[in-house]
Amino acid sequence: MFGKRKQPFGGNDGPLKLVEPAPHTTAQTVAMASSNAPERTGPEDDDYYALKAQVMSAVLETIDIVKLSDMDAVQAREEIQALISDIAAAQKLKIPLAAQEDLYRDICNDMLGYGPLEPLLARDDISDIMVNGARRVFIEVDGKVQQTSVRFKDNSQLLNICQRIVSQVGRRVDESSPICDARLMDGSRVNVIAPPLAIDGPSLTIRKFKREKLTLDKLVSFGSITFEGAEVLKIIGRVRCNVIISGGTGSGKTTLLNTLTRFIDHEERIVTCEDSAELQLQQPHVVRLETRPPNLEGQGEITMYNLVRNCLRMRPERIIVGEVRGPEVFDLLQAMNTGHDGSMGTIHSNSPRDCLKRMESMIAMSGYNLPATTVREMIAGAVDVIIQAARMRDGSRKITHITEVTGMEGDVITTQDLFVYDIEGEDASGKVIGRHKSTGIGRPNFYDRARYYGEERRLMQALEAAHAGPAGFGKLG
Ligand SMILES: Nc1ncnc2c1ncn2[C@@H]1O[C@H](COP(=O)(O)OP(=O)(O)O)[C@@H](O)[C@H]1O
Ligand SMILES: [Mg+2]
The missing domain is CATH 1.10.10 (Arc Repressor Mutant, subunit A)
Structure with a gap:
């Protein structure tokens, strides 16, 4: 019906206006006693x-x-x-x-509580806390890593606190099981690796859960994407394009995925699969699934693959996979190819091209014995858009590509960039200077999809305004 896929997609009829839902208001459980004390x-x-x-x-x-x-x-x-x-x-x-x-x-x-970590946990501006043994504690604020004056008395106090954290999810960390993933009650993700594996004392890494998630409008105000680029992303989210978000660690993939989900219509049934629940969907009809690590006896593990497989039997309209790392890629692509349009996932890769290669090699490694061309056809048929996120040298995050997967030529997957970010250099303070550019593509491949949802005018306006450059900027406002 709309180009690549054989099966029509569901969804409601007729044009609907694209509106950004009200901000999330559900109270989050914050179990930690937050101390208001300033950092020493x-x-x-x-x-x-x-x-x-x-x-x-x-x-x-x-x-x-x-x-x-x-x-x-x-x-x-x-x-x-x-x-x-x-x-x-x-x-x-x-x-x-x-x-x-x-x-x-x-x-x-x-x-x-969590001892010397308390004041850091209470601060909402910190995105990561990294403890390298008792004497060195680093934090990341605004994309920049800095050392703090926070110290633990010694490594045994640090290990006790690690123990307290992981015991909440029924785990134990000691010499016999020195690696452990856990979650704080507020949703923050924790990794502990203890001696003897960590040579200089227990190493604790916390990716803090942000209650206030960034919105696309915020990303525009940070300069991560232009206003027009964001408009195109909103349309991509709404009109059920199959999307892969590609990027390195901490580049903002999950954040971007979360912002895109805000534009999904409220009637759709969505199933999310994550290693630890970070996404905050606004829709009423959402089933959230989470993987489970093996227990102390090494049993009971539920992998991402298990979850994605199972969720195909749950009659989802869209499947959203927090992080695609292995064989689940096959099932996600299959879902994308069989009527679950608008499915999304993130993949660790450095460019849209790299992302395509990663998917191919993940399938090869999962033991599906398929010819390379078949695999590529499957990828090209399934994925509509790859959005590339990157963390720049100066700590800022940018959306560097919005790239369409257009099909195959011979045995090569073809793509076209709608938007790219061009780096022009650095200013005296090391800040990256660059510009988001529209590539001037006349009509994106998902134009027909956009038309089905009554979004084609808005799409073309955004692309034209972007192509007109700064002079055209704000035309949409
Ligand atoms: N565009 C952005 N501008 C500023 N900070 C961002 C942006 N995108 C993400 N962040 C912050 O960066 C951190 C890592 O983001 P996250 O989405 O979890 O990355 P990833 O999933 O790629 O590892 C979070 O604290 C998040 O709030
Ligand atoms: Mg992530």
Whole structure:
């Protein structure tokens, strides 16, 4: 009906206006007691640690742990603070006034939460926390990695905190099982790798879950994409193009996938498959699935492949796969080829061409013994658009390509770029200078799809305005 695919796609009839749904308002569970304390600025000295250790051990001797576990976070903190004052008075400890607040907070954090990590976890501007042993803690803010003054007392305190994190998902981390993935209660993804594998002490990596997800309009304001480019993406999301988002680690693939899902009509039944639920779909008819790692005995693992296979039996209209890494690519492509139009996934690759190659090699590695041309035909028939995300040297994220997969010529998959980002250089401060350009394609391959949804005028306007360059910018506004 619309070019490549044999089967018509579902969806509602007639033109519908494309509207951006209201922002997500469902309250998220935030289990961690967030401390509002600012991040400490100076490194702590040994005296402070000695004092803290002394008070801490006295607190541990006196406190009723069972009673403490029954209290809510505020009560528990008050209880511990009262105890510290009592101890200080009884032992005639001289706690410098300046250190008092720190001491209260650190002891509470150690006993109740994630210790020195608490202030970092409470900050919403941080996207990643990376702990390389007790003495080195790095964070990523605005795409830039920086070292913090946060320290752990020693590696055993760090390992205890790792233990506390992974125990919440029923795992254990120690010498016999030193690698572990987990999730904080707020949805943040955690990886722990402990000695002896990590040579300089436990290594903890946290990809923080952002409650406030970026929207396409935000990406426009950051300069990740132009207004016209974003318009085209909205249409791609709505008119059920099959989309692969390609990019490196932390390039913004999941973020982009999430923004695209906002333009899906609310009547569609969507099944999402993820390693850890990051997507926040706004639609009412969504089934969210998550993979499961093996348990301590090495059993019970449910892989992405298992999930994608199963979700084909769930009568989905669209399938959305958080991260395609292995044999599930075959099932996703098959779904795309058999009427589940508008399916989407992300793939780790560095360019749209590279992405096509990756899909091919993932299929080859999964043991399907198919001729290369057949595999390519399958890919070319399934995928409509590849969107490339990249993290630039200066930490900014850009959408560098919106590329259509147009078909085959001989045994080569053909593509055409609708939008590309051209890097022109760097300014004195290292900021990347470049420009998003429309490539001037007269009519995209998915034009007929857009017309079916009544979006063809908007599509052509966006492309024309983009092609007219800065002079045409804002024509759509
Ligand atoms: N266009 C963007 N501009 C600024 N920050 C972004 C952009 N896209 C993503 N981010 C941030 O970058 C981090 C990594 O994004 P994510 O989508 O999880 O990457 P990936 O899935 O490619 O690993 C997140 O903290 C996210 O909020
Ligand atoms: Mg991701």
